[in-house]
Amino acid sequence: MTGKAADQAAGILAVDIGGTGLKCAVIDDHGTMISERERVDTPHPCHPQALLDAYAGMAAKHPAFDRISIGFPGVVRDGKVLTAPNLGTELWEGFALAEAMSARLKAPARLINDAEMQGYGIVSGKGLEMVLTLGTGAGTALFRNGELMPHMELAHHPVHDNLTYDEYLGVAAYEKHGKHHWNKHVARVIELLYVLLHYDHLYLGGGNAKHVEIELPANVSLADNDAGLTGGAALWRTR
Structure with missing residues (x-):
């Protein structure tokens, strides 16, 4: 369980990766926000280690979570990045982002395209x-x-x-x-x-x-x- 100590049950760290901004918040199982949305500028160049460093710093300021959901701006499959047109495919192609985020933040992670993750919150x-x-x-x-x-x-x-x-x-x-x-x-x-x-x-x-x-x-x-x-x-x- 990662994040600030909290009396309430651990939630889900929702991660929304964009070409200009990195966002996150802790949500409950129904998608209700437990913490306020946080945003920082996307580092450039945005290689995987820079992104993981940014989210490690952001996550430490949020309530406890025991799962991670990642929305990524590109084609992803089986926890890996296939394309990253706005971050640099040459930096990201083949990178196992779900596994790397899980290891860094000490919680299981699942990865999906960012528009698809937004869709789940809308449709x-x-x-x-x-x-x-x-x-x-x-x-x-x-x-x-x-x-x-x-x-x-x-x-x-x-x-x-x-x-x-x-x-x-x-x-x-x-x-x-x-x-x-x-x-x-x-x-x-x-x-x-x-x-x-x-x-x-x-x-x-x-x-x-x-x-x-x-x-x-x-x-x-x-x-x-x-x-x-x-x-x-x-x-x-x-x-």
Whole structure:
């Protein structure tokens, strides 16, 4: 059991790794926050040891936890990182992050894509629901009746003029084109994703969702960004 001493039962340390910020909080088995969300800037370069050092320092300030849920911005499988486009795939490819985080923080850890972890904190469990995260890049997750579907790395698929979703919707596009033009990009992607999937509901999450100013269709809504942490409870439910 790691973290500050506490009278209450140990919770889950939820870890949300981003290209610009590292976040964490301790949550209970229902996804309710036990501690306040903490955020620090992502170190650059962000090699695995730097990330582990950052989270070791953050975790020590939070209540006790006996499990860890990790949301990572890239393709992950079996506890290992396959791609890390916004952190440096050359630094991360093949790294056993779940095992390393578990060893460093002395608690079992489970690893999932960050958009998928946010989705677990958002979806209603009815129909085909999609999550699109707008941050350093763009992330996606798809759920059918509450069940997570196989991961699609749409972020690196061409969407317009050979630009990928990352390049079309990410923070670099926002800074280059400005809020008004970037919102047009968001509107176009909402339409394209509906043609592709005919989702029942689309949730827009991530740090830059706060910049969305277009009128959204009835089946599209903005999501609470804390869901990137609270969704971590689902990783420890009986499967």
